[in-house]
Amino acid sequence: MTARPLIGISTYAESGVRWGVWRLDAVLLPAGYPRLVQRAGGLAAMLPPDAPQRAAATVARLDGLVVAGGPDVEPVHYGAEPGPRTGPPARARDAWELALIEAALDRRIPLLGICRGMQLLNVALGGTLVQHIDGHAEVPGTFGRHPVKPVPGTLYAGIAPEQTSVPTYHHQSVDRLGTNLIPSAYAEDGTVEAIELATSPWTLGVQWHPEMGNDLRVMQALTTAASALRGQPSPP
Template sequence: ADVDPARYGAAREPECGPPAPERDAWELALVAAALASGTPLLGICRGMQLLNVALGGTLRQHMTGHEGGRGVFGTHPVHPRPGTRYAELVPEPVRVATHHHQCVDRLGTGLVVGAESGDGTIEAVELPGPAWTLGVQWHPEMDHADLRVTEALIRAAATPAGLTV
């Protein structure tokens, strides 16, 4: 489901999916609560878009080339930006499972680009600082061969509790 463009001050374009105001409100409240409490946060696909909107950013309502087929993930490489948290996890370009027709347009306050695709689409965003906050436009849960992003989230979540993983 697409984030309602009204959430970032835009008129709905024809390619944008129907609004789901209750879902948007609930998920934006979850993002706000995680950010306020310092809870580790991994936003996947729509979750990355919500993170951006929650911090005052905007979305491009329609793009092509990243959606795969109906019910099928496409793949493409993403290129990490040196010096970012994401690049520390995954320093080399990797192919990712993708299925989206929207993307970050203007970055939300405080966000930094962690990775981009070859066409310049922002593929990962992060908040610098002690709280572990990362958004990825792809679906890392679909890649069982590369678990670095998922493992980093688990480590970040375990650390405040004094657990070792």
């Protein structure tokens, strides 16, 4: 039986979450993330915030890494002051996920950043962010859709060569690209919608939320790359 690759997914950490009769601190992940990994042939493992010095040992046990969406990256990480519409910081997540990204890049394991995860990948490599854009989060708490167009010759274009309608919800975007990052998809308004690392075998960031749609191709490409790293055939 083919061993499925183990894909770690970073999580939220929230205080006083209520479910049933309980109100407790919790680590959370929208179910779409593990479901997408599972549908794409992987085993999903949640990676709640931890001490950054443990990131390397954590990543060493994984075949692939997904950095999930979530709150705004604190602007101090890219040398800026918070804008008036920038959300409150999530410092434990920032520190942990930056360390996870560094460890994944060091080990050259497949890495996918989703929304915040793409932005954090850019920041980790010295890039900056636009702290607010309009038109990509129309209704609070509701995902919209818009088309993205791949850049020919990129990793992403090899996965999805045609213009594709994607689920989206974000109010920040990539500004200056980090070292060795290249854009691999754009929205119609010119917003960078995907980035990838030219010096890495498989490092991709997407600004949209594939976990909220039915297109498995991006996650299947990650799990295929993760299986190849293990020396295993791709999972069925």
